[in-house]
Amino acid sequence: MTAHKLKDEDLHAYVDGWLDGDRRLAVERWLADDPEAARKVEDYRAQAALLHEIFDPVLREESAPETQELADKLKGRIAGNDNRPAWHAKPWVRMAAAVMLLVSGAAGGYFGRGATSPSPAQQQQRQTLLTFAEEAAQAHRFYTADERYQVEMGADDPGALDSFLSQRVGKEVFGPDLSKAGYRLIGGRSLPTDLGAGAQYMYINEQGKRITLFAGSAPAGQTNNFSFTQKGDVATFYWIEGQIAYALIGRLSKDELMGITKAVYDDVKAGRRLAPPPQPSNPEEKNPDQQRREGEQGNGVQPVSDTHKPKDS
Amino acid sequence: MSKFGVELEVHIASLRRYARSLLRNRVDAEDLVQEALARAISRSDSFQAGTNLRAWLFTILHNVHVNQVRSRASRPDEVPVDAVEHRLTTPARQEERVEVREMMRVVDELPEEQRQVLMLVALEGLKYEEVAEVLGVPIGTVMSRLSRAREAVRTKMANGGAAAGLRRVK
Numbered sequence: 001m002t003a004h005k006l007k008d009e010d011l012h013a014y015v016d017g018w019l020d021g022d023r024r025l026a027v028e029r030w031l032a033d034d035p036e037a038a039r040k041v042e043d044y045r046a047q048a049a050l051l052h053e054i055f056d057p058v059l060r061e062e063s064a065p066e067t068q069e070l071a072d073k074l075k076g077r078i079a080g081n082d083n084r085p086a087w088h089a090k091p092w093v094r095m096a097a098a099v100m101l102l103v104s105g106a107a108g109g110y111f112g113r114g115a116t117s118p119s120p121a122q123q124q125q126r127q128t129l130l131t132f133a134e135e136a137a138q139a140h141r142f143y144t145a146d147e148r149y150q151v152e153m154g155a156d157d158p159g160a161l162d163s164f165l166s167q168r169v170g171k172e173v174f175g176p177d178l179s180k181a182g183y184r185l186i187g188g189r190s191l192p193t194d195l196g197a198g199a200q201y202m203y204i205n206e207q208g209k210r211i212t213l214f215a216g217s218a219p220a221g222q223t224n225n226f227s228f229t230q231k232g233d234v235a236t237f238y239w240i241e242g243q244i245a246y247a248l249i250g251r252l253s254k255d256e257l258m259g260i261t262k263a264v265y266d267d268v269k270a271g272r273r274l275a276p277p278p279q280p281s282n283p284e285e286k287n288p289d290q291q292r293r294e295g296e297q298g299n300g301v302q303p304v305s306d307t308h309k310p311k312d313s
Numbered sequence: 314m315s316k317f318g319v320e321l322e323v324h325i326a327s328l329r330r331y332a333r334s335l336l337r338n339r340v341d342a343e344d345l346v347q348e349a350l351a352r353a354i355s356r357s358d359s360f361q362a363g364t365n366l367r368a369w370l371f372t373i374l375h376n377v378h379v380n381q382v383r384s385r386a387s388r389p390d391e392v393p394v395d396a397v398e399h400r401l402t403t404p405a406r407q408e409e410r411v412e413v414r415e416m417m418r419v420v421d422e423l424p425e426e427q428r429q430v431l432m433l434v435a436l437e438g439l440k441y442e443e444v445a446e447v448l449g450v451p452i453g454t455v456m457s458r459l460s461r462a463r464e465a466v467r468t469k470m471a472n473g474g475a476a477a478g479l480r481r482v483k
Binding site for chain 1: 314322325326329330333334339342344346347350351353354357360362365412413416417420431432434435437438440441456459460463466467470
């Protein structure tokens with residue numbers, strides 16, 4: 001904790017995610033004592049959420065061919081020795097880029113990482129997990145905004161969905177049964193996160209309200225009790241159970257979401273994976289069919305599951 | 314796999330979003346991005362590998378934009394009448410929430426220099442130093458514009474602020 005006097009600038013840096021551990025904690029203490037400052041933070045966050053809501057759809061638009069031509073030319077000029085000219089011309093790379101931008105937006109930019117000064121391990125972990133929760137919330141915002149993009153793979157065969165996503169994440173994940181909470185699993189997709197590929201399960205209730213459960217590989221040795229965060233009207237509970245980090249997201253009140261979180265937690269704890277999935281041999285094969293069934297092709301979105309590749313490179 | 318290719322795609326997607334937030338009109342925004350990319354190509358020699366590609370690209374786009382605004386000012390009758398129609402970019406959304414409309418109106422009313430800072434920070438996630446570099450102003454100026462922009466939006470959003478508006482919807 002520093003002796004610095006906190007200023008307006010710290011509030012902005014807090015909202016924009018540029019503070020390291022100590023400074024962040026200091027601002028949080030300030031906010032706890034100063035309702036007016038806390039309201040400012042809430043409003044600034046809501047502003048950012050609205051700006052994203054208004055302008056993020058641009059990322060989903062196909063850019064003009066002339067723009068793409070210029071982009072490719074620039075790539076050639078700057079990259080110079082990039083000897084794989086063909087791969088990045090594929091549409092999925094462009095979509096992957098847009099999704100990556102969306103999903104990482106909350107955390108201050110994927111490629112902007114690594115410049116912050118190191119902080120104690122615990123705070124680092126906390127930040128990592130918060131980043132994970134923010135990424136999950138961004139993904140929720142993105143994929144619930146437009147019905148065309150909802151799921152990559154349907155839940156007609158939950159076993160196939162689970163094994164597909166488990167393979168992506170590299171750990172066993174499954175979509176818990178939330179029927180007691182009034183929500184039905186409609187499908188899922190995999191997405192890139194700070195912690196590697198994550199799995200997003202999407203649920204819907206009778207009123208058409210959607211919630212998503214995001215599961216990702218937790219950093220080794222990390223534990224975390226339930227934490228809550230809210231950005232705009234999107235509420236998120238996140239926690240670690242076993243080796244998996246979870247985030248449950250919805251446009252719900254904290255109490256409503258808490259109720260569902262308990263249902264998820266109980267199911268995860270019980271470990272629903274009693275029987276092996278029906279087609280454990282090669283879940284990948286199932287994927288193209290599923291995508292066609294979801295009617296996603298033509299939008300250039302289906303390759304989103306490949307977005308973890310650039311991160312792995 | 315080339316990380317660079319994806320990085321550049323990410324930045325260009327970001328440029329397109331920023332351009333739209335400045336101009337609202339899809340055609341004009343695409344034009345702006347194209348002109349910026351063309352200029353970046355012609356100046357690619359001046360880009361040093363390992364330096365901040367994002368800031369470099371945004372700086373170029375900003376300068377192109379400033380020039381365009383200047384030249385448009387000498388031809389005032391060219392302002393497109395249908396700009397409003399194009400500016401909402403959510404095709405699938407039937408009804409547009411009150412907060413969204415309010416936000417668009419309020420952001421439109423901001424002085425250009427404040428709007429730029431707000432978009433670069435809150436929408437594009439640039440660091441304050443990067444914004445200073447892009448706009449060619451001291452970082453103190455960035456912070457004061459950011460602060461003024463956020464407070465102006467806050468004050469002008471109906472019913473006591475954006476968050477209040479969002480809460481109301483639930």
